Amino acid sequence: xxxxxxxxxxxxxxxxxxxxxxxxxxASDKVLKSTSDHAKFKVLQQEFASGxxxxxxxxTCHTEAARQxxxxxxxxxxxxxxxxxxxxxxxxxxxxxxxxxxxxxxxTTCHIGYGWKDxxxxxxxxxxxxxxxxHDTTGNYRKAPGFAGHVVTQETEFxxxxxxxxxxxxxxxxxxxxxxTSRDNCGACHFFGGGxxxxxxxxxxxxxxxxxxxxxxxxxxxGNNFACATCHMTAGHQVPGSRYAPTAVDRGGARLRGKExxxxxxxCQSCHGQAPHKAGAAKxxxxxxxxxxxxxxxxxxxxxxxxxxxxxxxxxxxxxGLDGKPMVRKDAKGRVVYTAAKGxxxxxxxxxxxxxxxNGRVTYTLLGDRIEKGAQPTRINHFEGSxxxxxxxxxxxxxxxxxxxxxxxxxxxxxxxxxxxDDTAFWTNFNWxxxxxxxxxxxxxxxxxxxxxxxxxxxxxxxxMVAPAKDALRCHDCHASGxxxxxxxxxxxxxxxxxxxxxLEVIGWALAAxxxxxxxxxxxxxxxxxxxxx
Amino acid sequence: MARAYIxxxxxxxxxxxxxxxxxxxLLTGFEVHGSYRLFGWGRAAGLHTxxxxxxxxxxxFAIFWHFTTGEWRQYLPTTDKLxxxxxxxxxxxxxxxxxxxxVTRLSKHNPAQRLAYLLVKVIINPLIWxxxxxxxxxNELGAxxxxxxxGLGLGAIALVHTAAAFLMLAFLIGHVYLATTGxxxxxxxxxxxxxxxxxxxxxxxxxxxxxxxxxxx
Numbered sequence: 152x153x154x155x156x157x158x159x160x161x162x163x164x165x166x167x168x169x170x171x172x173x174x175x176x177x178a179s180d181k182v183l184k185s186t187s188d189h190a191k192f193k194v195l196q197q198e199f200a201s202g203x204x205x206x207x208x209x210x211t212c213h214t215e216a217a218r219q220x221x222x223x224x225x226x227x228x229x230x231x232x233x234x235x236x237x238x239x240x241x242x243x244x245x246x247x248x249x250x251x252x253x254x255x256x257x258x259t260t261c262h263i264g265y266g267w268k269d270x271x272x273x274x275x276x277x278x279x280x281x282x283x284x285x286h287d288t289t290g291n292y293r294k295a296p297g298f299a300g301h302v303v304t305q306e307t308e309f310x311x312x313x314x315x316x317x318x319x320x321x322x323x324x325x326x327x328x329x330x331x332t333s334r335d336n337c338g339a340c341h342f343f344g345g346g347x348x349x350x351x352x353x354x355x356x357x358x359x360x361x362x363x364x365x366x367x368x369x370x371x372x373x374g375n376n377f378a379c380a381t382c383h384m385t386a387g388h389q390v391p392g393s394r395y396a397p398t399a400v401d402r403g404g405a406r407l408r409g410k411e412x413x414x415x416x417x418x419c420q421s422c423h424g425q426a427p428h429k430a431g432a433a434k435x436x437x438x439x440x441x442x443x444x445x446x447x448x449x450x451x452x453x454x455x456x457x458x459x460x461x462x463x464x465x466x467x468x469x470x471x472g473l474d475g476k477p478m479v480r481k482d483a484k485g486r487v488v489y490t491a492a493k494g495x496x497x498x499x500x501x502x503x504x505x506x507x508x509x510n511g512r513v514t515y516t517l518l519g520d521r522i523e524k525g526a527q528p529t530r531i532n533h534f535e536g537s538x539x540x541x542x543x544x545x546x547x548x549x550x551x552x553x554x555x556x557x558x559x560x561x562x563x564x565x566x567x568x569x570x571x572x573d574d575t576a577f578w579t580n581f582n583w584x585x586x587x588x589x590x591x592x593x594x595x596x597x598x599x600x601x602x603x604x605x606x607x608x609x610x611x612x613x614x615x616m617v618a619p620a621k622d623a624l625r626c627h628d629c630h631a632s633g634x635x636x637x638x639x640x641x642x643x644x645x646x647x648x649x650x651x652x653x654x655l656e657v658i659g660w661a662l663a664a665x666x667x668x669x670x671x672x673x674x675x676x677x678x679x680x681x682x683x684x685x
Numbered sequence: 686m687a688r689a690y691i692x693x694x695x696x697x698x699x700x701x702x703x704x705x706x707x708x709x710x711l712l713t714g715f716e717v718h719g720s721y722r723l724f725g726w727g728r729a730a731g732l733h734t735x736x737x738x739x740x741x742x743x744x745x746f747a748i749f750w751h752f753t754t755g756e757w758r759q760y761l762p763t764t765d766k767l768x769x770x771x772x773x774x775x776x777x778x779x780x781x782x783x784x785x786x787x788v789t790r791l792s793k794h795n796p797a798q799r800l801a802y803l804l805v806k807v808i809i810n811p812l813i814w815x816x817x818x819x820x821x822x823x824n825e826l827g828a829x830x831x832x833x834x835x836g837l838g839l840g841a842i843a844l845v846h847t848a849a850a851f852l853m854l855a856f857l858i859g860h861v862y863l864a865t866t867g868x869x870x871x872x873x874x875x876x877x878x879x880x881x882x883x884x885x886x887x888x889x890x891x892x893x894x895x896x897x898x899x900x901x902x
Contacts, residue, residue, distance in 0.1 A: 626726040627727065631722075643840035645718065645719070646719040647719060655844060655848055659848065663855050666859050670861075670862030673862070674865070
C-alpha cells in the first residue's frame with residue numbers, strides 16, 4: 152500500500168517535472184507557439200525592393216491567402232448595407248476628413264494593399280495584398296502617407312523638393328518575424344482613424360496597445376491580454392465585427408466549443424451569455440434585455456489619456472498667421488485645436504457617451520442625397536431603433552458633430568480633393584471651390600461651383616475600453632432625474648422624474664399634505680380646547 | 686378605572702412589525718420613485734425588495750391568525766354609531782365629550798376605524814401587493830409576452846403602485862395622529878404596546894360580557 156502511494160507520487164513528480172521542463176525552456180516556448188520559424192525560410196532570406204515582392208514570397212507557401220484577403224471589407228473598402236445602399240470607406244462621406252475619393256494616395260496608406268492611388272486600382276492582383284501591415288511583429292513596418300499604401304524601401308524626399316527625407320524600411324528582417332496579429336497591428340490603422348491618435352472612435356486609440364486593467368479589462372496587458380482577434384475571431388482572414396454590420400441585439404447564450412455559430416462572435420453575450428451577473432446582483436440580469444452591456448460597463452470613452460475629437464468645424468479652415476504661414480492653435484495642454492488645413496476642433500478625454508435605442512440598422516446620407524441646411528444637422532449616419540420596435544437596446548454612442556462643405560445649390564455633400572502636391576488640393580491651396588470641383592469631377596458628380604457649410608453629425612458605437620466591474624455604472628447613474636438616460640424615450644425608468652405622472656404627483660403629495668395639515672389643525676384645536684377647560 | 690386586555694401578543698407584534706416595515710417601504714419606495722435621495726438608489730431598491738418579502742411573510746401569518754381566531758370579524762363594517770363617532774372627532778373631542786364608542790374585546794375598533802382598516806385591507810393593500818409583484822416580476826412577465834399582449838407597461842404598473850403608496854402614506858399620517866386621541870395622548874399607543882386598554886368609568890353593557898380573567902380593576 153505504502154509502496155504503491157510512493158510510486159504514484161514519484162510518477163506524478165516526474166510528470167510535473169517534465170511539464171515544467173517544457174515551459175522553462177525559452178526555445179520551447181517559441182516552438183509551441185508556431186510550427187514555422189519564418190526566419191528559416193529561404194524565400195524570406197533576401198532584401199526585398201518592394202512590398203509586393205514580399206507578398207509574392209508569402210504566397211509561395213500561403214497559396215490562398217491573397218484570395219482570402221481579396222474577399223474582405225479590409226480589401227474592398229466596400230459594404231452593401233441591408234437597405235441596398237453601397238457603403239464602405241470607398242464611397243461614404245464622413246465628417247472627419249470627409250472622403251477617400253480623390254485622396255486615394257493618402258487615405259490608402261491604411262489600405263491592406265499596395266498601389267491604390269486612384270479609382271483604377273486593380274483589386275484582383277494578388278501581390279498587391281499587404282501581408283506585413285497585419286503580421287509585422289517588429290514595429291518597424293511603416294507606410295508613409297502619399298504613397299498609396301506602398302512602403303518606402305529607399306530614402307525618398309517627400310513631398311519632392313520639401314527637403315523632408317523618408318527613411319527606408321528594411322523588409323527582409325520584418326518578413327522573417329511575422330506572426331499572428333496583435334493589438335499593435337490592428338491599432339496601426341484603427342487607433343489612428345480620422346487622421347490621428349484617437350481622433351475618430353473615442354474607444355480606440357494608442358492607449359490600447361498596452362492597456363492596464365482599469366482601461367480595458369479584457370486587453371489588460373498584464374492580465375487577460377486579449378488581442379483584437381480574441382473577440383474579432385477571424386477565420387480565413389474574414390474579420391467579423393465591423394461597425395458597418397453591427398449586432399445591436401444578441402439573444403444567444405455563451406458559445407460552446409464544437410458548435411457552429413453563424414452569428415457575430417464579437418458580442419459580449421457570445422462569451423458572457425444573457426445572465427452574466429452573480430446571484431447577489433441578479434436584478435442586473437433583468438437589464439440585459441434592453442440595455443447593451445456596453446452602456447454600464449463602458450462608463451466613459453477616451454479614458455487612456457488620449458483625447459478624441461468631439462467636433463470639427465471645417466468652415467474656419469484656411470486662416471494664415473501673421474507670418475503668412477498656415478495658422479495652428481493649441482490649447483493650454485499644447486494639443487492642437489486649430490489648423491489652417493482642417494479648421495477648428497473640440498477634443499475631449501473621459502467622455503460620457505450619449506445613449507440611443509439601436510436595433511442594428513444604420514442609415515446613411517451619401518453623396519447626391521438631398522440635404523437641407525436647417526435647424527437639424529445632416530445625419531452622416533444614424534443608428535435606428537426605438538423602445539417600441541422590440542429589436543432595440545440602449546447603446547452608448549459617440550456623436551461626432553461637424554460643419555463641413557456642401558453644395559448649397561445642388562444640396563449635396565461633396566467630395567473634396569484634400570491631399571496632394573498639386574495646385575488644387577485644399578490642404579496645400581486652401582481654396583474650397585477648386586478643391587471641391589476637382590473632388591466632384593473625380594467621381595463624376597455634378598457641382599454648382601458654390602461651397603457652403605452644413606452642420607453634420609455621425610454616430611459611432613462605443614464598445615471598447617470595457618472597465619472592470621467595480622467601475623461600471625451604478626444604479627443611480629441612470630435611475631435618477633437628469634441622469635445618463637434622461638433623453639432615452641419610450642421606456643419607464645424608475646427614479647426618472649420625467650416618467651412621473653404630473654397629476655399623480657400633485658394629487659398624491661396634496662393628499663399627504665392634507666392629512667398632515669388636518670392632523671396639525673385638529674391637534675392644535677384639541678390643545679387649545681384643553682387649555683380653555685383648565 | 687377598568688382595564689381590559691384587548692390586543693393579544695401576536696396582534697401587537699404584527700402591528701408594530703408591520704408599522705416598521707411599512708415605514709421602511711415608504712422611505713425606500715419613494716426613493717426608488719425618485720422623490721429624494723437617502724440610501725442611494727441601488728440600496729433603496731434592494732431594501733424595498735427585501736422588506737417587501739418580509740412584509741408578505743408577516744401578512745401570510747397575520748391572515749392565518751385573523752381567520753383561525755375569527756379576528757377578521759373586527760373589520761366588518763357597521764353604520765352603528767358611525768355618525769356619532771365622526772361627530773365626536775369633528776366637534777365633541779374639543780369639548781371633552783365622552784367617546785360614543787366603548788372598546789371591548791369583541792369590538793376593538795370603533796366604526797370609523799373598522800371602515801378605515803377595511804379600506805386599507807381590501808383596497809390599498811391589494812393594490813400595493815398586486816402592482817408591487819408585477820413591478821418586481823416585470824421582466825418575467827415581459828419574457829412571456831403577457832405585458833405586451835395586455836398593454837400593461839411598467840409605467841402603468843408603477844403608476845398604480847405609486848398611487849397606492851400615496852394612499853398608504855396618507856393613511857399612515859392620519860393613523861399616527863389619531864393614535865394620540867385617546868383619553869391621554871399616549872393612552873392608545875400604550876395599549877398597543879401592552880395590550881391593556883384603559884376603559885372609561887362607566888362601561889357599556891357589552892363590556893360586562895367579557896370573561897372575568899380578561900378584566901381587572
